[in-house]
Amino acid sequence: MRFGPLPLSEAEGAILAHSLTANGRRLKKGLRLGADDIAALRDAGMAEVTAARLDAGDMGEDEAAALLGAALAPEPLALGASLSAPFTGRVNVLALSTGLLRVDRALIDAANGVDEAITLATLPDHARLHPRQMAATVKIIPYAVSRAAVEDAAAILRGGEALRCHPVRLRRASLVLTTVPGLKPSLLDKGSEALRARLAGLGVSVADETRCAHDRDAIADALRAATGDLVLILGGSAPSDPRDAAPAAVVAAGGRMIRFGMPVDPGNLTFLADLGGRKVLGLPGSARSPALSGSDWILERLACGLEVTAAEIAGMGVGGLLKEIPSRPQPRSGGAGAAERPVVAALLLAAGASSRMGGADKLMEEVGGEPILRRAARALIASEVSEVIAVLRPGDDARRRALEGLALRIVENAQAAEGMAASIRAGLAATRPDADAALLALADMPEVEAAHVNAVIAGFDPARGRAIARAADAQGRPGHPVLFGRRFFESLSRLTGDDGARDVLRANAEFVALVPTPGRAARLDLDTPEAWAAWREEGREEGRED
Structure with a gap:
């Protein structure tokens, strides 16, 4: 692509680089200059104009963005997303439903490394999504880019699954709330309300709620009676050891521990277990607050049908210091400032x-x-x-x-x-x-x-x-x-x-x-x-x- 000052005699068909006003007529940047536009500029006393002219091997910004968008999301519906129409060199990938975004950083980085004119930006891996939210965007910076570069970047993206929007698959969850002597009933109510709000934000309903003593056998009985696809335990006293009442109750009911504790604060005392193929998530006291907690990261992944391993939880430490980030949007809000497809x-x-x-x-x-x-x-x-x-x-x-x-x-x-x-x-x-x-x-x-x-x-x-x-x-x-x-x-x-x-x-x-x-x-x-x-x-x- 050639870019720079052009004499008006050579500017017809070129793309205007900067908005201009000629004899009261507004010519916006990105306009492909026609004969009438050139005449207006000449009448305004201009002899040249800053413009871009495509070379034989170039691809226009919208065509390039569309091609890369299709490579990023080759089957949008299967990926849980939709693609916007290209405009000014941009194509957006938008989530279709509530869920989580998975991103292959290596593919995105490799595509961004092909040519500085080509840019792809995504939300972080495992970012929470809601319907119409922008998950990724392709932007061609100049008015045109080398066709060969676009095809190279597209080939990289097609070499794997660069991104996927995983929708919520869980439909029903059971709540088990335990009480200890001296615990105010209002705290139980507050905990129930907070958990229900978390689940509602994901589109998950509450199948049943049991309130029982903070005792291994009582909790084990509640686990056996639960009918939800997932069980959340919020104890009157947070567990401090895998042998404490709530995690021990899972084992007593025939389950197994996956991971006790996590390197995320708040959320250190979260545990994850499996009970006959159904996951049990033990929550710390911080779950009574709507603020983001490490347990939310696990809950969101389980709700979307993603497998959560002990190694994955152990790897959540980088970025896991949450309590000192007051500006972080609460997950139930969906991120008030998130870019969305308009209604x-x-x-x-x-x-x-x-x-x-x-x-x-x-x-x-x-x-x-x-x-x-x-x-x-x-x-x-x-x-x-x-x-x-x-x-x-x-x-x-x-x-x-x-x-x-x-x-x-x-x-x-x-x-x-x-x-x-x-x-x-x-x-x-x-x-x-x-x-x-x-x-x-x-x-x-x-x-x-x-x-x-x-x-x-x-x-x-x-x-x-x-x-x-x-x-x-x-x-x-x-x-x-x-x-x-x-x-x-x-x-x-x-x-x-x-x-x-x-x-x-x-x-x-x-x-x-x-x-x-x-x-x-x-x-x-x-x-x-x-x-x-x-x-x-x-x-x-x-x-x-x-």
């Missing part, structure tokens, strides 16, 4: 009157043997959005029938005659309360597919100033769909008239990220019989894949 509510705006169609309903025009309305809905459902809400006119039975059987919700817009703003308001009012963003999608755009939607979602990154993501066509011209972060919901809910969200886009231009999408789909809508006829004449309908 996106897709609003399919389908309450228009088709006033330019000469009496026909444009949303019932067929594309590939089905109404375009249904096709647009299916594209959204197949994408990475979290829910689809179709906004229809009241009593529009034909459009309602066109959506039958699809995984979406229908909302009627009683003010449909007002225009698109009323549909946006109606859709927003129906979105799920935890929605991070709303994607506004039009129902008369026949070439928009799930991949276009996914690209827009990938472009949404409020932490980096991209709080609005808008699809652009292959020439960089803005179009639809448009994704708005939650911070703009109030502004959208105050819209009126038929201009859609244009006012919000204009007022917040600095937050808008244009997301390049293939072809002309982002700009092509069909509003008139003539437009439909011309599009069909091109043969686009027959040539499209379902």
Whole structure:
């Protein structure tokens, strides 16, 4: 890749390295410069521009990130993860469910060592995951990288299992709480509450709870009666020796000790045992607190079906000093600052009157043997959005029938005659309360597919100033769909008239990220019989894949 100042006469087709303003026109970094852009720069009195130009052996940043993401997670579902669409040279690996991340550091280090333009970052090995949390990210630093380097790094990642997100497999656990003379009942209640919260955070239910004397035989009887897949013992007095009451009870019940004690503080007095193939985890008094403890590390691994050996516990000492880390997020919280895939509510705006169609309903025009309305809905459902809400006119039975059987919700817009703003308001009012963003999608755009939607979602990154993501066509011209972060919901809910969200886009231009999408789909809508006829004449309908 060549990088540096280029005279404008040689800059067409190059990638702009730094954002510029030319005669009031904002040209953002990463833009592939076209003839109009060069003219604007020349009119602004510029003679050269800092840009990047790909060489014959180079691979663009998004293509490279996509290839490495696929090598890092070749079968995402089997790995318990999903891959985001590439955007600005980045692909994220996101967990599908609560669980633990396993990372092969040697593979990650080797891939990172191929070329400084290629970077892979992951959470630590055995990191706690929750749904939608980012587990790893691939980032290509420059605008392009040597194809040979990308293929070498991908080959390294394919040589093993670089990462896997292990979901929680345990479903039910039994609690055994013991009491000693003078122990306040409230401490038993506090311990039970803390253990139940730990298990609930993992999605594990409590099968039964037994409270008994802190006595070997009483505990052994409770162990035999327990019905859970795992047994947790929280003693009224912490064990200080393998021959103490709780560990001795496991042996008396026919079990065997795996490891007594661990090099993690708090958590030193944790023990792990096996009772007929069912694990027993003995907990120290620190388990009454929600703070992170070494016993949490073992509990999480057992919950995910991972084997925990004595040697593995012995190896937890490095990084095992926990009590002096007040900033560490509690495991039950899931890590408040963790990067997540956003919860996106897709609003399919389908309450228009088709006033330019000469009496026909444009949303019932067929594309590939089905109404375009249904096709647009299916594209959204197949994408990475979290829910689809179709906004229809009241009593529009034909459009309602066109959506039958699809995984979406229908909302009627009683003010449909007002225009698109009323549909946006109606859709927003129906979105799920935890929605991070709303994607506004039009129902008369026949070439928009799930991949276009996914690209827009990938472009949404409020932490980096991209709080609005808008699809652009292959020439960089803005179009639809448009994704708005939650911070703009109030502004959208105050819209009126038929201009859609244009006012919000204009007022917040600095937050808008244009997301390049293939072809002309982002700009092509069909509003008139003539437009439909011309599009069909091109043969686009027959040539499209379902």
